[in-house]
Amino acid sequence: MAETNTVTIRGVSKAFGRGDAAVRVLHDVSVDIARQEFFTLLGPSGCGKTTLLRLVAGFEIADSGSIRIEGQDVTHAPPFRRPVNTVFQNYALFPHLTVEQNVAFSLEEQRLPRDQIRQRVGEALEMVRMQTYARRRPSDLSGGQQQRVALARALAPRPKLLLLDEPLSALDLKLRKEMQIELKQLQAEAGITFLFVTHDQEEALALSDRVAVMQGGRILQMGPPREIYEAPTHRFVADFIGDINLLDGEATGGGVRVAGGQTLPVQVSRPGPVTLAIRPERARLVAAGTGVMDATLVHSAYLGTATLHKLQLASGGDFLIRQSDPVQAAPEKGSRVGIALPTDALQVLQE
Amino acid sequence: MNIRRFPLTREISLFVLAYLYLPVFVLIAYSFNANRTATVWTHASLDWYVRILNNPSIRAATWNSLVLAISAATAATVIALLAALATRRAFPGRNASETILRLPLILPEIVVAVATLILFVAVGIELGLGAMILAHTVFCIPFAYLPIRARLDGMSGTYEEAAQDLYANRFRTFRRVTMPLLWPGVLAGFTLAFVTSLDDFLTSFFLSGPGTTTLPVYIFSAIRAGITPEINAISTVMLVISILLVSLSFALTRLRR
Ligand SMILES: Nc1ncnc2c1ncn2[C@@H]1O[C@H](COP(=O)(O)OP(=O)(O)O)[C@@H](O)[C@H]1O
Ligand SMILES: [Mg+2]
Numbered sequence: 001m002a003e004t005n006t007v008t009i010r011g012v013s014k015a016f017g018r019g020d021a022a023v024r025v026l027h028d029v030s031v032d033i034a035r036q037e038f039f040t041l042l043g044p045s046g047c048g049k050t051t052l053l054r055l056v057a058g059f060e061i062a063d064s065g066s067i068r069i070e071g072q073d074v075t076h077a078p079p080f081r082r083p084v085n086t087v088f089q090n091y092a093l094f095p096h097l098t099v100e101q102n103v104a105f106s107l108e109e110q111r112l113p114r115d116q117i118r119q120r121v122g123e124a125l126e127m128v129r130m131q132t133y134a135r136r137r138p139s140d141l142s143g144g145q146q147q148r149v150a151l152a153r154a155l156a157p158r159p160k161l162l163l164l165d166e167p168l169s170a171l172d173l174k175l176r177k178e179m180q181i182e183l184k185q186l187q188a189e190a191g192i193t194f195l196f197v198t199h200d201q202e203e204a205l206a207l208s209d210r211v212a213v214m215q216g217g218r219i220l221q222m223g224p225p226r227e228i229y230e231a232p233t234h235r236f237v238a239d240f241i242g243d244i245n246l247l248d249g250e251a252t253g254g255g256v257r258v259a260g261g262q263t264l265p266v267q268v269s270r271p272g273p274v275t276l277a278i279r280p281e282r283a284r285l286v287a288a289g290t291g292v293m294d295a296t297l298v299h300s301a302y303l304g305t306a307t308l309h310k311l312q313l314a315s316g317g318d319f320l321i322r323q324s325d326p327v328q329a330a331p332e333k334g335s336r337v338g339i340a341l342p343t344d345a346l347q348v349l350q351e
Numbered sequence: 352m353n354i355r356r357f358p359l360t361r362e363i364s365l366f367v368l369a370y371l372y373l374p375v376f377v378l379i380a381y382s383f384n385a386n387r388t389a390t391v392w393t394h395a396s397l398d399w400y401v402r403i404l405n406n407p408s409i410r411a412a413t414w415n416s417l418v419l420a421i422s423a424a425t426a427a428t429v430i431a432l433l434a435a436l437a438t439r440r441a442f443p444g445r446n447a448s449e450t451i452l453r454l455p456l457i458l459p460e461i462v463v464a465v466a467t468l469i470l471f472v473a474v475g476i477e478l479g480l481g482a483m484i485l486a487h488t489v490f491c492i493p494f495a496y497l498p499i500r501a502r503l504d505g506m507s508g509t510y511e512e513a514a515q516d517l518y519a520n521r522f523r524t525f526r527r528v529t530m531p532l533l534w535p536g537v538l539a540g541f542t543l544a545f546v547t548s549l550d551d552f553l554t555s556f557f558l559s560g561p562g563t564t565t566l567p568v569y570i571f572s573a574i575r576a577g578i579t580p581e582i583n584a585i586s587t588v589m590l591v592i593s594i595l596l597v598s599l600s601f602a603l604t605r606l607r608r
Contacts, residue, residue, distance in 0.1 A: 095532070
């Protein structure tokens with residue numbers, strides 16, 4: 001059967017330390033990454049993103065489960081036998097070699113002919129626009145330039161899969177935005193599968209074809225950015241990505257009764273307490289008494305492209321509404337207002 | 352409080368520096384003195400250098416010292432490098448092995464020298480250059496080990512992971528990445544071991560056989576017949592060899608950076 005995935009990770013677990021001191025860092029993780037996909041692991045620091053990446057690269061070996069790359073089982077293979085290259089978080093450019101020697105390193109190890117090496121090094125440096133720096137040492141380069149060289153070095157051997165561990169986190173905001181665009185273009189041009197790691201949700205949404213949100217060594221949700229953003233399945237995912245309003249409610253036969261409000265026609269599999277989530281831009285500000293519930297307007301902030309209203313619910317909790325209709329004037333601060341919640345924008349969350 | 356503003360700091364520092372280096376400068380100066388008496392200055396000359404150049408026993412002692420220092424430092428550096436690499440990762444007994452490696456630094460040399468002499472005689476190892484190389488290697492190991500260890504500890508393991516990621520197997524990774532990055536530490540270790548061996552008197556005194564005198568041992572026996580400007584000249588030569596080597600290793604390290 002023809003393999004359509006670049007990476008197939010099945011039931012991988014990993015613990016560090018031995019005996020009683022052992023700490024489980026990954027719990028039964030399974031991921032499929034399609035050819036030429038830009039796949040991102042997103043999660044807070046310490047959730048196991050780097051560990052999963054290192055298992056794919058071969059720097060760590062899984063305690064259980066299997067990893068296949070292009071159909072080949074590499075679960076126990078050393079890093080130098082995997083058709084994978086890594087862009088390290090701190091770049092890890094060899095300080096004793098020049099830029100072109102760094103880029104040529106893998107090609108020399110693969111024993112390519114000399115003229116072919118020269119040609120490929122030239123191409124790789126051209127791809128990241130660093131040809132003029134070929135003879136420099138890494139220590140002579142700025143952070144952004146080192147980043148480019150690290151990319152060129154990892155792309156030069158034309159790997160099946162490129163692993164990137166928070167490659168942009170050391171750059172300042174402006175440079176980071178530029179590099180995001182370049183990275184995306186590069187991936188499209190080179191046609192290489194990317195496995196990208198970040199703790200920056202905006203970066204993940206902007207770059208990825210699919211995102212896996214991780215917490216405590218588990219993948220909570222996996223899907224295209226739009227799905228992750230608009231239809232989070234877990235409270236953690238909803239909270240981690242962008243602003244969101246969370247409403248506690250009670251599931252009954254006819255829907256969900258929101259604390260201090262109406263019963264909303266939302267389908268829930270079994271009765272009991274549930275959490276509903278809705279993005280601030282999907283909720284609407286309406287006249288008091290005409291929405292699902294009433295609240296007090298605490299504050300309105302004009303943001304240029306939208307106005308952000310902060311409301312206080314009867315239960316005491318906060319509620320955000322982002323209103324992008326510029327014509328509508330904001331009600332008086334402290335006035336009673338109503339909140340309208342379109343049913344299709346409501347998400348029922350698991351804990 | 353700022354130590355620089357402490358009363359007399361400047362004066363005390365100058366005194367200590369003078370106390371340390373003035374005798375050495377006096378020794379160097381008098382090695383160029385024409386007078387037979389080592390402590391009375393007449394006029395400058397290179398007589399004593401010509402004399403030591405033409406003295407076969409001094410030439411032999413210099414040769415022995417160099418062969419001894421180069422052999423012992425090389426052997427000690429290789430052993431220290433292997434030891435540093437072997438103790439890189441945590442394993443049961445790592446602390447114990449580290450302590451054993453550093454032990455020669457704190458053991459009284461006279462005790463070790465006598466013990467080595469007794470051992471060599473008992474086992475039947477002939478005294479002379481070979482015996483000295485063996486003994487020097489042992490006490491040079493910690494001097495070679497410490498800079499290599501320090502360099503290794505300061506080196507991120509990511510470079511080696513990057514090399515393996517770029518298809519270099521373990522041996523190629525060692526050759527192309529680990530060793531070049533470790534090089535300044537190895538050089539510093541070798542230099543320290545060399546200077547330590549060159550300077551050693553006690554161990555060499557006990558283990559030198561007939562005809563295998565080293566420079567320090569020669570100086571010691573010559574000085575019992577009275578301090579001559581020849582000794583000033585020999586000492587200056589030793590100083591120059593040490594300074595040259597240290598400068599060379601410093602320059603190489605800077606170049607490699
Ligand atoms: N080599 C290791 N030994 C022990 N614990 C480790 C090791 N590597 C990572 N960990 C632990 O595993 C957890 C996940 O780490 P990591 O994968 O680096 O997270 P992330 O990249 O998401 O920030 C952390 O709690 C970290 O302390
Ligand atoms: Mg990490």
